[in-house]
Amino acid sequence: EPEVTQTPSHQVTQMGQEVILRCVPISNHLYFYWYRQILGQKVEFLVSFYNNEISEKSEIFDDQFSVERPDGSNFTLKIRSTKLEDSAMYFCALLAVWEGRSYNGRETQYFGPGTRLLVL
Amino acid sequence: SQQGEEDPQALSIQEGENATMNCSYKTSINNLQWYRQNSGRGLVHLILIRSNEREKHSGRLRVTLDTSKKSSSLLITASRAADTASYFCAPSPVTGANSKLTFGKGITLSVRP
Numbered sequence: 091e092p093e094v095t096q097t098p099s100h101q102v103t104q105m106g107q108e109v110i111l112r113c114v115p116i117s118n119h120l121y122f123y124w125y126r127q128i129l130g131q132k133v134e135f136l137v138s139f140y141n142n143e144i145s146e147k148s149e150i151f152d153d154q155f156s157v158e159r160p161d162g163s164n165f166t167l168k169i170r171s172t173k174l175e176d177s178a179m180y181f182c183a184l185l186a187v188w189e190g191r192s193y194n195g196r197e198t199q200y201f202g203p204g205t206r207l208l209v210l
Numbered sequence: 211s212q213q214g215e216e217d218p219q220a221l222s223i224q225e226g227e228n229a230t231m232n233c234s235y236k237t238s239i240n241n242l243q244w245y246r247q248n249s250g251r252g253l254v255h256l257i258l259i260r261s262n263e264r265e266k267h268s269g270r271l272r273v274t275l276d277t278s279k280k281s282s283s284l285l286i287t288a289s290r291a292a293d294t295a296s297y298f299c300a301p302s303p304v305t306g307a308n309s310k311l312t313f314g315k316g317i318t319l320s321v322r323p
Contacts, residue, residue: 132313132316148310197240197241198243
């Protein structure tokens, strides 16, 4: 299973502040996703990203959110002005691993361990 | 994308017993995946079964798929306390294999030592 790390593991911020959550894949991937899970609720899709652009986004992913892959490796989710209701676990997920000659695992999304965001 | 509906919502068994969890979905799928989530942690991919497969095994896991009934089941044999977690199914639509996954409420499995 491809290894995915996320930083930070925990973040506490004040309402209105900007936060940047990072996803660091070990190997090359094609598709990237962000999901979130509010405490006690379902895992919800936020956005998918392919070929350096957003391919799909949910209603949750409003103008306060943005994603990018600034250096070709890290994949970031930015929340410009956090609200109390943004408190949640945020997971990145990856699809399709480059294994030297081809992309494999194109059917399975592998999730990172998550970033727990608390907005006060 | 489409959401899988897991059943039952909660399951409590004794260590060593088998745990059977069910999933139903509404439209045609390309494959169906099962994930596990330990409390406060990330989702761990368990197993994927394709629409042309009826049964698949991985260690103590057995997954079945009945496309005529639009249902799948996950069997964990000889359960252990470490299997205590929430379990989710995620059907992947026929078109857009790269599309988002939509998760239901999951099944909370408790395995008593």
